[in-house]
Each structure stands twice: as C-alpha cells, then as structure tokens.
Amino acid sequence: MDQRARPFRSVLYIPGSKERALEKAQTLPTDAIIFDLEDAVAVEEKVNARALLAQVLAAADYGRRARIVRINGFDTEWGRDDVAAFVGADIDAILIPKVSSYADLEAVAQAIPDVPLWAMMETALGMLNAAEIARHPRLAGMVMGTNDLAKELGSRFRPDRLAMQAGLGLCLLAARAHGLTIVDGVFNAFKDDAGLKVECDQGRDMGFDGKTLIHPAQLDIANAAFAPSEAEIDLARRQIAAFDAAQAEGLGVAVVDGKIVENLHIVTARQTLAKAEAIAAMTAI
Ligand SMILES: CC(C)(COP(=O)(O)OP(=O)(O)OC[C@H]1O[C@@H](n2cnc3c(N)ncnc32)[C@H](O)[C@@H]1OP(=O)(O)O)[C@@H](O)C(=O)NCCC(=O)NCCSC(=O)C[C@H](O)C(=O)O
Numbered sequence: 001m002d003q004r005a006r007p008f009r010s011v012l013y014i015p016g017s018k019e020r021a022l023e024k025a026q027t028l029p030t031d032a033i034i035f036d037l038e039d040a041v042a043v044e045e046k047v048n049a050r051a052l053l054a055q056v057l058a059a060a061d062y063g064r065r066a067r068i069v070r071i072n073g074f075d076t077e078w079g080r081d082d083v084a085a086f087v088g089a090d091i092d093a094i095l096i097p098k099v100s101s102y103a104d105l106e107a108v109a110q111a112i113p114d115v116p117l118w119a120m121m122e123t124a125l126g127m128l129n130a131a132e133i134a135r136h137p138r139l140a141g142m143v144m145g146t147n148d149l150a151k152e153l154g155s156r157f158r159p160d161r162l163a164m165q166a167g168l169g170l171c172l173l174a175a176r177a178h179g180l181t182i183v184d185g186v187f188n189a190f191k192d193d194a195g196l197k198v199e200c201d202q203g204r205d206m207g208f209d210g211k212t213l214i215h216p217a218q219l220d221i222a223n224a225a226f227a228p229s230e231a232e233i234d235l236a237r238r239q240i241a242a243f244d245a246a247q248a249e250g251l252g253v254a255v256v257d258g259k260i261v262e263n264l265h266i267v268t269a270r271q272t273l274a275k276a277e278a279i280a281a282m283t284a285i
Pocket residue numbers: 012013014015020021022024025036039040120122144145146147148149185186190214215216
C-alpha cells in the first residue's frame with residue numbers, strides 16, 4: 001500500500017504491561033497500535049512488560065493494524081534493552097520518546113537495523129529542531145506528545161489548544177516537507193466524546209493524519225473525523241470528471257460547485273479517493 005494512503009486515523013496506545021488490553025486490541029477497529037513501554041508502564045513493571053510484549057508480538061495476530069513499539073529513552077536504564085528485545089521482530093516501527101535532535105534518532109538507528117523509526121515530538125527543543133529531525137533517512141512518522149509539551153511549556157489546557165499551536169504547526173510543516181506520517185496528541189478526558197470530537201476536527205483541519213488515543217471508546221470518533229466524508233469523496237469524483245472533460249476540450253481549468261479546479265486540486269482529489277479505498281480495505285479485515 002502507498003504509505004501516504006495507509007490510514008493512521010486512530011493510533012491506540014496500549015500499556016505493554018496490560019495483558020487483557022493487548023489481547024483485546026486484536027479485534028479493535030484501530031488503524032495502528034502503539035505498544036507502550038514508556039510512560040504507561042510503572043518502573044517496577046518495566047522489565048516484565050518488555051518480556052510480555054516481545055512474547056505477545058511473536059504470537060498474536062494484529063491483522064493490518066500497524067504495530068509500533070514505544071521504547072524508553074536511551075538516557076534511561078531500559079532504553080537499550082528495549083530496542084535489543086525487538087531486533088528482528090515483526091513490527092512496523094520503533095517509536096522513540098522525547099526526541100530533541102537528529103542525534104537522538106541516530107543513536108537508535110545504530111542499535112536496530114532496517115526497522116522504520118517514529119519520533120515522539122514533545123520537547124521544546126524537539127519543536128525547534130523539528131525540520132532537522134524530520135530529515136533523518138530512517139524516520140517514517142511523528143507523534144505529537146502534547147502532555148509532555150504542555151509540561152515543558154507550563155501551559156494550561158484550553159479547548160482551542162492555543163499554547164500548542166506553534167509546536168503542532170512546526171511539526172506538521174517538518175513532517176510534510178519530508179513526506180512523513182504525523183499524528184496528533186492524545187485527548188486525556190477519555191469519557192468526554194464531545195471534547196474529543198472538537199479536538200479531532202481541529203487536528204484534521206490542520207492536516208494531521210490521525211490522532212493518538214488512550215481508550216477503545218475513542219476509536220469511532222477518531223476514525224470518523226480523519227476519514228474522507230461521503231461529501232468529500234463525491235466532490236473528489238466530480239472534480240476529476242470535470243477536469244478530465246475540461247482537458248479533453250483543451251482547457252486547464254474546470255469549475256465545480258462554483259469553484260475552480262486545477263491540476264493541484266486533482267492531486268488532492270486522487271489522494272482523497274486513495275485514502276477512502278485504503279480505509280475500505282482496512283475495514284474489510
Ligand atoms: C485510561 C485507562 C487507565 C482506563 O482503564 P480502565 O478503567 O481499565 O478502562 P475500562 O474499564 O473502561 O476498559 C474497558 C475495556 O477496554 C480495555 N482497554 C482499556 N484501555 C485499553 C487500551 N488502551 N487498549 C486496549 N484495550 C483497552 C480494557 O482492558 C477493558 O477490556 P474488557 O476487559 O474486555 O472489558 C486505560 O484505558 C489505559 O491504560 N489507557 C492507556 C494509557 C496509556 O497508554 N498512556 C500512555 C500514553 S499517553 C502519552 O504518554 C502521550 C504522550 O507521551 C504525551 O506526552 O502526551
């Protein structure tokens with residue numbers, strides 16, 4: 001599947017220590033899973049969680065869901081052993097927490113060959129270095145860590161996420177400049193569906209591919225928010241048809257619903273249809 005079309009609408013964190021949740025995720029409608037060894041796992045559980053996760057990933061069937069392992073940082077006592085436990089494992093990426101520089105990625109790249117790397121973008125320095133981080137040749141994706149970022153900034157939670165906007169924007173620009181996937185941060189109030197929808201819609205409007213989630217109850221809202229709507233699919237089809245017709249007449253511009261359609265809009269229209277097809281294939285599991 002074309003990586004740009006691969007859906008990452010919903011990216012569910014599961015603590016690597018929670019056996020029941022690891023099992024349950026095999027049937028949940030999530031596009032990707034982050035198997036977490038970092039902040040969701042207590043210090044006393046770190047070593048057991050790593051062993052459990054390695055065992056589960058060797059045996060369980062997660063279907064088409066992308067499998068991403070979040071390790072502990074290399075500046076902790078667990079980071080290097082976490083990476084060593086997943087060398088050669090059937091996973092889609094290693095997610096590195098608190099990436100602040102290109103060198104942070106390079107250290108992990110040296111320790112594990114071949115596997116794509118993803119970066120948690122959640123430090124003030126990481127925001128300032130986003131462009132440099134995004135150009136690492138092994139990097140395939142970025143995940144916003146808005147809790148850690150808020151902690152570093154000393155900012156308050158607001159529904160409009162005003163304090164986050166600079167960091168979210170810098171990371172989006174960096175990811176898009178280098179063709180990376182990028183998913184938005186978590187919404188902590190996992191029983192507040194209305195609040196989650198507002199934040200998903202904001203992330204979708206900004207250009208994120210999807211949202212990281214902490215509870216299965218959040219999946220449907222994120223999946224709907226980040227999928228092309230029926231109206232968007234219909235518009236994309238009509239734009240392509242109108243543009244083809246215009247070109248057949250030797251014209252470079254068509255008009256659909258009173259708005260111009262040029263070559264660049266056709267690129268977006270085709271991406272919309274490819275995303276819709278990829279989602280349909282995903283949900284046909
Ligand atoms: C938030 C939770 C602690 C809530 O747990 P709990 O009260 O046990 O939930 P429920 O009883 O409602 O669970 C119902 C069933 O769903 C399963 N479940 C729950 N959570 C998950 C999950 N994340 N993935 C898969 N399945 C899950 C339960 O097992 C129940 O199943 P069943 O037995 O069949 O009824 C809990 O949801 C949780 O631990 N969530 C994950 C928290 C986490 O991973 N946090 C770290 C990532 S966030 C972060 O670090 C962001 C970033 O770094 C930043 O800085 O912002």
